[in-house]
Amino acid sequence: MPELPEVETTRKGIEPFLVNQTIRAIHIHQSSLRWPISSDISSQVNQRILSVGRRGKYLLITTKRGTTIIHLGMSGSLRIAETTEALRKHDHVEFVLSNGILLRYHDPRRFGCVLYTDEDPNEHRLLVKLGPEPLSEIFDGEHLFRLSRQKKSAVKNFIMDSQVVVGVGNIYASESLFMAGIRPGKAAGRISRYQYNQLALAIREVLAKAIKMGGTTLRDFVNSDGNPGYFKQQLQVYGRAGEPCRLCGLEIKAKIIGQRSSFYCAGCQS
DNA sequence: CTAAATACCTGATGGC
DNA sequence: TGCCATCAGGTATTTA
Helix, strand or coil: CCCHHHHHHHHHHHHHHHCCCEEEEEEECCCECCCECCHHHHHHCCCEEEEEEEECCEEEEEECCCEEEEECCCCCEEEEEECCCCCCCCEEEEEEECCCEEEEEECCCCCCEEEEECCCHHHCCCCCCCCCCCCCCCCCHHHHHHHHCCCCCEHHHHHHCCCCCCCCCHHHHHHHHHHHCCCCCCEHHHCCHHHHHHHHHHHHHHHHHHHHHCCCCCCCCCCCCCCCCCCHHHCCCCCCCCCECCCCCCECEEEEECCEEEEECCCCCC
């Protein structure tokens, strides 16, 4: 399921095929995604792509006229295809480019979205409230500490709140908390500044490493070039309930926090 | 205001 | 073989 590293891996993967190409056509096979695909996306036709950006888990394909905002939800993927390649099931949108290739949006569970705006995408209602990028300079322990005061909710839910910091999904939340030595169920407001410094560093490190490795493959994520990522074997706690902790050997525990499965080591995390 | 629950959706999996 | 129940989960929205 695409978290920030997978989205960034996708961005990097498709960028060289897209920049400076003109969008010749957009074929919509299924417009019923999380929100319907608006017909004004056709404004992008015959426009040259200036950049392929990212904000949080949103991909931004920008032309002079506007920006296509794509979210992969949890089962979405983008891939570069030849025009001769048969349409697969759940290939909902195709961008036909002037270099003769296709960008295909594929999303079995249709939790994702393909939107269009002719204004600054950062002012779009879905992006305007987002917290800092975890790999940017303004994201640090002080930021987490300041926002968390008086918060009673679990720290895991806190760091997964996109208004606090973007890009920390269920997998990397468990991984970051393990690395920082903090139990996921602990109240966000009761965590020290020192621990938040550790946590901010852990989030940075886990995400940066995953991006470097090309993203995690769990169920149906496929890199834009069709190859799976390689991060799965690096996971320390996620999905490892009952298995021994790689650091201390104690059994990894699973717990539902905020309706989401969470994993931690009772020996290494307090 | 906060925090928790819910909706959106389909494919993989396991039990019978 | 098929049918049903369960689970996966990002995030906007609704409810408490």
